[in-house]
Amino acid sequence: MAYFDQLASELKDLTQEERAASIDFYQEFAHDAGLTSDAEISQHFGRPQQLARKILADYSIDQIETQQAETPKNYWKLIGIVILGLLSLPLGVPLGIVIIITIISIVIMIAAAFLSVQVVLWSTGLLGVVFVVAGVGVIGASIGVALSYIGIGLVMFGIFMLLWPMMYRELKRLSYWSAQKFGQLYQWTKTRVQAR
Numbered sequence: 354m355a356y357f358d359q360l361a362s363e364l365k366d367l368t369q370e371e372r373a374a375s376i377d378f379y380q381e382f383a384h385d386a387g388l389t390s391d392a393e394i395s396q397h398f399g400r401p402q403q404l405a406r407k408i409l410a411d412y413s414i415d416q417i418e419t420q421q422a423e424t425p426k427n428y429w430k431l432i433g434i435v436i437l438g439l440l441s442l443p444l445g446v447p448l449g450i451v452i453i454i455t456i457i458s459i460v461i462m463i464a465a466a467f468l469s470v471q472v473v474l475w476s477t478g479l480l481g482v483v484f485v486v487a488g489v490g491v492i493g494a495s496i497g498v499a500l501s502y503i504g505i506g507l508v509m510f511g512i513f514m515l516l517w518p519m520m521y522r523e524l525k526r527l528s529y530w531s532a533q534k535f536g537q538l539y540q541w542t543k544t545r546v547q548a549r
Contacts (some may be wrong), residue, residue, distance in 0.1 A: 356391040356401055363405030367412060376410050387521055456538075460531065474520055478513030481506045 357376055364372045379483065388394045398404045451526030492499040 356394045359401040363401055477509050483511030
């Protein structure tokens with residue numbers, strides 16, 4: 354039927370699916386009503402241009418109603434996000450400060466532990482030297498006491514010489530590891546801040 358072909362050309366502003374749905378609806382309506390000729394269809398629906406304006410107006414109203422129905426949801430969602438952001442601010446800032454202080458405390462504890470081990474190790478080596486010197490100093494008074502002082506001093510200095518390279522290697526490894534982790538933490542923080 355030429356009527357529906359002309360109607361299709363008038364509905365060029367609609368998508369292909371919307372145009373096909375509209376034409377199918379009116380063709381079915383015409384068939385059910387027993388309208389067989391273009392003249393009967395024009396008499397019932399009006400000219401194709403008039404029917405096209407009516408269809409376009411209906412689609413425009415549907416689109417406006419759809420947008421109005423979605424707007425309050427988006428509006429309330431936005432309000433909810435703002436409220437959650439404001440409520441999390443008093444919690445987020447102190448939580449961030451606590452996390453930073455915790456990380457700094459852990460680093461200080463690890464550094465203090467290694468420093469204390471270093472102090473004990475160096476004092477053991479120094480005390481070993483002192484015992485050897487004291488043993489040499491008392492050699493004239495008592496040979497047994499002098500040999501025990503020298504023996505204890507040599508054992509303590511030997512412990513220092515045995516553990517120092519191992520501690521130096523572990524301290525170097527820990528320094529490298531902590532520098533690497535702080536670099537990763539810095540990069541992660543930087544990307545998070547730049548993403549906002």
